[in-house]
Amino acid sequence: MPFDNSYARLPEKFFQKIIPEKVKSPELIKLNHELADELGLKLPEKQEELAAIFSGNKLLEGSEPIAQAYAGHQFGHFVPQLGDGRAVLLGEIINKAGKRYDIQLKGSGRTRFSRGGDGRSPLGPVIREYIISEAITNLGIPSSRGLAMVRSGETVFREKELPGAVFTRVASSHIRVGTFEFFASRRDNESVKILADYVINRHYPQLKEASNPYTALLEKVCEMQANLIAKWMRVGFIHGVMNTDNTSICGETIDFGPCAFMDSYDPATVFSSIDHHGRYAYGRQPKISQWNMAALAGCMLPLFHDNESKAREIGETIIDKFQNMFKKYYFSEMSRKIGIQGADEKTFEILNRILEMMDKAKADFTNTFRSLSRAINNEEIFIKQFSEPDSAEKWLIDWKMMLEEHGISEADAYETMHKANPAFIARNHLVEEAIKYATQDRDYSYANQLIEVLSTPYDDQSDKSRYADSPKPSERVYQTFCGT
Incomplete structure (x- = not known):
């Protein structure tokens, strides 16, 4: 790997230099x-060589392994030191297009940030993160990604004995809001400035030309987060733990713990067991993202202005813009789900109506919108998603009339919806099925098949219909769990 770290x-003070702990018998x-x-x-x-590399047993030339320091607000409560308790950043590489990426091992052993943990990962969370991070990427949403999964040959102890594993994660960087909080909470303004300068140079070099690059940085990160959350909402994704230490500064989805995709539509949906x-319910994600951005603003106040009162005023002005930023991206994403590029007052109204109907019927979020793509030629497939057929029929009439008023042909509407409404998501019961067979039977075929289906989520794959079906009552997953 051509490392440049x-x-x-x-x-x-930004990290701990550390070598990954070797595992017993790595298996790719x-x-x-x-x-x-x-x-x-x-x-x-x-x-064997690949297993050694991606378990941390063999370090490649140029790697400078470190565990990064960060703090974070967890469920609104500040923890002054978190850090990479079970992860090691092997280093950074620059691809042929000139883009820089972090290569990180998760489950690679204890660090000084482990806080009593064993630094290891069970196999289940590794499979979950690989499947869902790849699914998110293929849905067109910025995300960290899975490069490799290795079974460690060791036992990890949680609520019971579990097979251990190591996950190799790739991200544009692993800098978080919590990284800024680590230094700000120590009143180390010099390090906050060093970190901000580093982020600007690495991720947003165009901001160096701004009159104040630091206020421009906060505004840019707010915009990236608003865009990201809007994309999550479009596909019914629920992150599960939107703590500030799980909020990437470069606008990528990161840290897949108790995350899940919503089956039946309900804005109050929560899966995380904690x-x-x-x-962190589905419908609260925009507000929480703004809250996290306010935490970032608080860290950066000394960079905005020498006068504390003036600095706070600047920060509040930027944070107050967040909801409008989010609404712009949200309605852009959601209007495409009903076949419209761009949105106006009438679009908002008809969009809210279908969501209210879905909420009342507890209709499947993904399948209902996918059926709308087909309703141009087959209205019945859409209407049967709802408990009140008359309301669905009336909505269809008003929707088609709106398309006509916008001058949108049925063919164009179909094309727009087909690219916005996936046929396949990483449904929770299928992810759990893949984990069960991998952990109990060493059978990875279920995971591999699911990964394959999710590689083209917008394509009709008629022979893979079971992967699109809503879960039966006996299959429904109500809770997901953190990997630690």
Whole structure:
């Protein structure tokens, strides 16, 4: 790997230099060849060598392994030190297109940030993160990605004995809102400035020309987050733990713990076993994202202005713009689900009506919108999604009239909806099925088949209909769990 480790050149207070702990008998489960090619990696062909590399047993030349320091607000409560408790950043590489990526191992052993944890990962969370991060990427949503999965040959102890594994994650960077909080909480304004300058140079170099690059940085990160959350909402994705330490500064989906895709539409949907009060419910994600951006603004106040009162006023002005930013992206994403490029007052009204109908009927979010794509030629397939057929028929009449008023042909509407409404998502019961067979029977075929289907989520795959079906009552997943 052609490493160029810029983060490791920052002051040592930003990280701990550490070598991954070796595992007993690594076994390669999966290598993402497509991603490896995109990164320009020239890897050995032997499974044993690949397993050694992606378990941390063999360090490649140029790697400078570090565990990154960060803090974070977890469910609204500040924790001054979190950090990579079970992850090691092997280094950064630059692909042929000149884009820089982090290569990180998860489950690679204890660090000084482990806080009593074992630093390892069970196999289940590794499979979950690989499947869902790839699914999110293929849905057209910015995300960290899975490069490899390795079974460690060791036992991990959680609520019971579980097989261990190591996950190799690729991201544009692993800098979080919590990274800023780590230094701001220590009143280390010099390090906050160093970090902000690093983020600007690495992710947003165009901001160097701004009159104040730091206020421009906050505004840019807000915009990236607003866009990201809108894309999550379009496909019914629920992150599960939108803590500030899980909020990427470069606008990517990161840290797939108790995440899930919504089956039946309900804005109050929560899956995370630790989210007892619904803080991170599907419908609350925009508000929480704004809250996280306010936490970032608080860290950066000394960079905005020498006068604290003036700095706070600047920060509040930017944060107050967040909801309008989000609404712009949200209605752009959601209007495409009903065949319209761009939105107006009438579009908002008819969009809200279908969501209210779905909420009342507890209709399947993904399948209902996908059926709308087909309703131009087969209205019945759409109407049967609802408990009140008359309301659905009336909505269809008004929807078709609106398309006509916008001058949108049925063919164009279909094309727009087909690209906005996936046929396949990483349904929770299918992910759990893949995990069960992998952990209990060493059978990875279920995971591999699911990954294959989710690689083209907008395509009709008639022979893969079971992957599109709503879960039966006995299959429904009500809780998901954090990997630690």
